[in-house]
Amino acid sequence: MEPAVTPEEDLSPLDLLRAELEQQIKDGTLQLPLLPNVAQEVLQLCSDDDTDASDLSDLIHRDQALASHVLRIANSPAYMARTEITSLRQAVARLGTAAISEIALAISLRGEIFDVPGYQKDITYIWRHSLGSALWGKTIGRELDKEAETAFLCGLLHHIGKPIVLHSMIKLSRAKEMEIKVADMRAMIDFHHTGVGILVADAWRLPLPVAAAIAHYYSYEDCEEYADLAMVTHCADLLATHLLDPGVMPEERVRASPVITDLHISDDQLDELFARREEINEWVESMVI
Numbered sequence: 001m002e003p004a005v006t007p008e009e010d011l012s013p014l015d016l017l018r019a020e021l022e023q024q025i026k027d028g029t030l031q032l033p034l035l036p037n038v039a040q041e042v043l044q045l046c047s048d049d050d051t052d053a054s055d056l057s058d059l060i061h062r063d064q065a066l067a068s069h070v071l072r073i074a075n076s077p078a079y080m081a082r083t084e085i086t087s088l089r090q091a092v093a094r095l096g097t098a099a100i101s102e103i104a105l106a107i108s109l110r111g112e113i114f115d116v117p118g119y120q121k122d123i124t125y126i127w128r129h130s131l132g133s134a135l136w137g138k139t140i141g142r143e144l145d146k147e148a149e150t151a152f153l154c155g156l157l158h159h160i161g162k163p164i165v166l167h168s169m170i171k172l173s174r175a176k177e178m179e180i181k182v183a184d185m186r187a188m189i190d191f192h193h194t195g196v197g198i199l200v201a202d203a204w205r206l207p208l209p210v211a212a213a214i215a216h217y218y219s220y221e222d223c224e225e226y227a228d229l230a231m232v233t234h235c236a237d238l239l240a241t242h243l244l245d246p247g248v249m250p251e252e253r254v255r256a257s258p259v260i261t262d263l264h265i266s267d268d269q270l271d272e273l274f275a276r277r278e279e280i281n282e283w284v285e286s287m288v289i
Helices: 013-027 037-046 053-063 064-074 088-095 098-113 121-141 148-157 161-175 182-203 207-216 226-243 253-258 260-264 265-274 277-287
Strands: none
Touching: 013 182, 037 053, 037 098, 053 064, 053 088, 053 098, 064 088, 064 098, 088 098, 098 121, 098 148, 098 277, 121 148, 121 161, 121 182, 121 226, 121 265, 121 277, 148 207, 148 226, 161 182, 182 207, 207 226, 226 253, 226 260, 226 265, 226 277, 253 260
């Protein structure tokens, strides 16, 4: 027996908005932002084994605002520069191509995707959480001998659907001249961000491991390929929540999570991860612009 369909006239304005968003996600018609040009080029450089310091510094130099931010972050306490870094080539030489690529990628995403006037508190939390997940992912990847650089990207992008859901709901609500309560908006972001993230991964042609982490970080047991990176991203997500809001995600809850066992993280390794909280928090703070 087919389930009864609720007549549209019986739906609340909020339910109508939710239904319209769900239909756009299902049909693949949701308007998605383009991957920022700098982010796209950084990803291409990272995948090219022949990339050198001059290629990366030349790319960043084309955007003076980006270049300024990269130098500021390279000189921040998070990177413990013993003497001032005054040029991009010097920054790449000191910190390495991978580190500068991560900074440039994060900044380019922050400027164009994570910018939602009127929702600064929520978008800043999402951004900080994404940054924290990125560095926790890289740290776990190194500790467990996984693909640390890919784990960084998985963590950075696993919540990419959240700001896009927020943008979409604001656009839909304005078109219908209605206000959405913050609690309702947050509920829709949490419920729909994975579906939107999957669309983004396809539209941006993100690496397959990153797409898998976006789709399965929460239910990594359903991930057929790249399950290890989905697990690392799940663990990084928990640690990022703990870093930002230990009241919601206390240390004991992280330690008791099944993903710790599934990743074969020993008690000593977990102690070492928790010992790096201050270091990771400094990095997150350095990236908040």
